[in-house]
Amino acid sequence: MRMLLAICSLFILPLALHAQILSGTVRDSSGAVLPFSTLLIKGTTRGVTANAEGQYTLHLSPGAYTVVCEHVGYAKSEKKIDLSADRVLDFQLTTQRLSLSELIIKSTDEDPAYGIIRHTIALRTIHLKELESFQCMVYSKGKAGLYETPKRFMGKKIPTDTNYIGKNTTLYMSEVYARYAESPPDKQRVEVLSTKVSGQSNGYGATIPYIVSFYQNIIDLGNLNPRGFVSPIAAGALHYYKYKLVGTYFEDGRMIDQIKVTPRRAYEPCFTGTINIVDGLWRIHSTDLVLLKTAQLQLLDTFHMQQLYAPLDNGLAGDTGAWVMRSQVGQFAFNLFGFAGGGSVANIYSDFELHPGLPKDYFGNATLQYDKGSNKKTADYWDSIRPVPLTAAEAWDYHKKDSLEKIQSTPRYMDSVDKANNKITPLGLFLTGINISHQRSKVTMSVPPLTTAFGFNTVEGWYGHLNLGYEKRFGDHQALELHPDIRYGFANRTWGGSLEARYRFNVKYASELTVAGGRTTFQYDNADPITPQLNTAYTLFDVANYMKIYEASFGRLQYAKDLGKTGLNLVLGGEFQDRSPLTNTDTSTYWVKGSGKPGFTPNYPASAGPIAPNKALSFTATLNWHPGMKYIEYPESLVPLGSKYPIFTLSYTKGVSGPLGSTADYDKWRLSIHDNINFRIGGLFKYNLAIGGFLNDRNVAFQDDDHFQGNLTLAASPYMNNFQLLPYYAYSNTDRFYAEGHVEHHFAGLLTNKIPLFRQLDWYLVGGVNYLYLSDGRIYTEVSAGLENILNILRVDYLWGLPNNGPQLTGLRIGVKIGP
Structure with missing residues (x-):
């Protein structure tokens, strides 16, 4: 028994x-x-x-x-x-019952909310420091979906019967359960213990569960506005916000003041909504704040943030203990090109521990780390730890997409998708190019659009140029790329061709080996100061053959590798070129008869004169260093996130005479530093500074000079590397020393948001200076002023070029904004 x-x-x-x-x-x-x-x-x-x-x-x-x-x-x-x-x-x-003291407030009296806010601002830094060192657990669920879709987009019909595009469709949903820690001054680490992505059994959730603290002066919400947004209790918040005491209520014996906050002026980066303050403690109890388009919100139409704080010990220490975040929910909506949608990110924090005494090496370079097996947890596991239950729609989304994933991995399905996606369309043929993929063999082939396959220059006349692409993937981080390049000039009746092979390998730390060779044309500055398409347009319609080219048989070998988690990247390479000059063969101007233009110039840089054939063998070593580099660390790979420090690049090139008939004999170096400094409300400051020169210039062909990229077209060239008015090759040299600088300040709405009517355009001021100093005494300076964010993408600048030994230059440049 x-x-x-x-x-x-x-x-x-x-x-x-x-x-x-x-x-x-x-x-x-x-x-x-x-x-x-x-x-x-x-x-x-x-x-x-x-x-x-x-x-x-x-x-x-x-x-x-x-x-x-x-x-x-x-x-x-x-x-x-x-x-x-x-x-x-x-x-x-029930709705919070608010009481408001029966005070007679004259029109000249200040609302009581201002006194409450001043008290809270005075204690802001104290409450901020309470949570500067902590560790907690966090569950985060993020999802995004579409509510409306257009019938057609870019000429293609939108399929409404798919499982990923259409009305009321969940595009993405993921869950993350992680250990989250912070330490002063700015150390963070998120260790993801488990993660789940709907329809991706091998996926890693992209939700990052950081706390948004309104005790900070500026709230950084990433790309929603590079300036950030002013907190309602920032040190200078009274200059940005108006406040009104809506009322008070009591909770656990504490009086809570509910305050309505509104921006003083439209088009300031400010929130609208309510913030609840614990009276007497002057700390945040909860927030219910919204960002609108009039707050210079980018990408989204609205962003809604709700937060709830609570005493760390549930009030057992009275009013002396710290308060911590319990929940943080962000909801967003967007409408772009007829695609209307939105989503939410809900973060639930628990098990807070202040000043946990973590070891010094706990906060490494990996700020976000996924544990091995974190994306392989069972459904029972998730049911046991999930603090936010799935809705019926969310549970169905998991079930549906998990089933779809199995179907989509079958050969029959993959072949049917390939057949549909590999159709040749007029849009692809002329504008976007053609991509042909075979999922089962992990092969992708690409053909460029016809708009880039043909062009005109004075050497080849009309030419055909086909740069094909082939990629074979051997895993998530290993691939072989082949790029055969075929070229034919109809005027000089000359074929050209080359082949480049690139192999990416080493899963953890990115490595790449490149081999290339052939016989083809090069611009005298191999960095290509003008694109073939622009040169075609200016040659045909403005009698301006800016692009100067030569022909060369060449071979190139290059190896690049990330050196662990050091922020270092090493590039080693060698190249041989057997160079031959080319002459103009088609100088007809029938496209612009009677234009009065002086005619085409010879096919060599005016500053250099005719250039003789030459052979050059060179070796280059480049070391890139981004100190303080942070990473996302997956079990098998690293993804760099950047750093608060600038990027340093040191390169050294040696021209070697003798082997293969090379006559090159030189040594040159270059050291550069570049960074973007975000002054938040003050805007974004960018700089790219460099020094360099020749240590030895015993035998230097013009192609191997130090070149500084110029621009004579209306289209702006890359802003932080180029001079926008400088004639091509005008300052190419072999001097012992040079100094080059490019700086810009993007005001991002500063100043323009205070101009009535104009501010509604959402155009931003931008100004810059480009500078060049050569040891032979020549100096060239450019100053620019312009507007950007025109139609969300365009930028227009007016520039003044100021050489120290020549006439002043002026000009207009129109460009496209890419990146921050």
């Missing part, structure tokens, strides 16, 4: 101790669900958040509990329960 009881106890006891499920729905007084409400077990740090349908689930051991339910703008509700079995416990919250 004892043996029987013992055996039975092995089964019965675990069942008795098994956690019970407490679940329910949170609604308002009208019965409407309250999404993302917070539920806590009083006297503990345990809690969950309701999902988008107001549903919550808590796993608790049998016992007596007090469950606290909160939602920003609603009165807190507490319910006591004695849990011995699974139970449903619903909450109905």
Whole structure:
């Protein structure tokens, strides 16, 4: 009998101790669900958040509990329960009843909210430092979807019967459960313990669960505005916001002041909404804030942030303890080219530990690290740790896309997708190019559009140029690329061709080996100061053959490698060129008869004169260093995130005479530093500075000179590397020393957002200076002033070129904004 009881106890006891499920729905007084409400077990740090349908689930051991339910703008509700079995416990919250002291406020009196805000601002840095060193657990769920789609986009019909595009479609959904830590002054680490992406069994969730602290002066929300947004309790917030005390209410014996915040002026980077302050403690209780387009919000139409703080120890230390973030929910909406959609990111924080005493090496270069096997957790695991239950639609999305993933991995499905995607369309043929893929063999082939396959220059006349692409992937981080290049000039009746092979390997630290060779044309500056398309247009319609080319048989070998987590990248290479000059063969100007243009110039840089054939063998070593580089570390690879420090680049090139008939004999070097400095509200400052020169110039062909890229076209050349008015090759040299600098300041709405009517255009000021000094005494300076963000992408500059030994230059340049 004892043996029987013992055996039975092995089964019965675990069942008795098994956690019970407490679940329910949170609604308002009208019965409407309250999404993302917070539920806590009083006297503990345990809690969950309701999902988008107001549903919550808590796993608790049998016992007596007090469950606290909160939602920003609603009165807190507490319910006591004695849990011995699974139970449903619903909450109905009432709108927060606010009271306002019966004060007679004259039109000249200041609203009481201003005094509350001043107190909060005075203690802002103290509350900020309370949470400068902590460790906690965080669950994050992010999703995005489409609500409306156009019938056609870029000439193609939008298929509404797919599982990824169409009305009311979830495009992306992921979950992350992670250990999150911060340490002063700016160290962060997120260790992802588990992650799940709908429809991607090998995927890693992209949600990053950082806390957005309104105790900071400027709220950084990434690409939503490079200037950032001014916090309602920033040190200078009174210059940006108007405040109104809506009322007060009491919660756990504390008086909470609800304050409405609105921007003083439209088109300032400010929030609209309410912020609740704990009276007397002058700290944030909760926030309900929105960003609109009039706040210079980019990419999105609206962004809504709700946060809820709570005492770290649930008030056991009275009013002396720190308050920590319990939940943070961001919701967004967008409408772009007829695609309307939105999404949310819900972060739930728990198990806070202040000043955890982590070892010094805990905060390494990997700020976001995914544990091995983190994306292989079971459904039962997720059900046990998920503090925000899935809605019915979310559960169905997982089920549907997991099933689709299995179907999409079958040969039949992949072949059918390839057949549909590989169709040749007029748009691809003329503008975007043709891509042909075969998923099963992991092969992709590409053909450029016809707009780049033909061109005109004075040497070849009309020419055909076909640069094909072939890629074979051997895994997620290994691939072989082949780029055969075929060229034919109809006027000089000359064929040219080359082949480049590139092999990417080494999964953890990126490595690349490139081999190339053939006989083809090069610009005298191998960095290509003008594109073939621009040169074609100016040659045909402006009698300006800016591009100067020569022909060469060449061979090139290059090896590049990231050196661990050091922020160092090493590039080693060697190249041989057997160079021959080319002459004009087609100088007809029938496209612009009677233009009065002086005619075409010879096919060599005017500053150099005719250039003789030559052979050159050179070796180059380049070391790039980005100190303080941060990474995302996956189990098998690293992804660089950048650093707050500038990038340093040191290169050295040696021209070697003798082998293969090379006559090159020179040594040259270059050291550069470049960075973008974000002054937030003050705008973005960019700089690219370099020094260099020749240590030895015993025999230097013009092609191997130090060249400084100029531009004589209306189209702006790359801003931070080029001079926009400088004639091509005008300052090419072999001097012992040069100094080059490019600086720009992007005001990003500063100043222009204060000009009535004009500010509604959302155009931003930009100014810059380009500078060049040569040791032979020549100096060239460019100053520019312009407007950017025109139609969200265009930039227009007017420039003044100021050489120290020549006439002043002026000109207009139109460009496209790419990147920050």
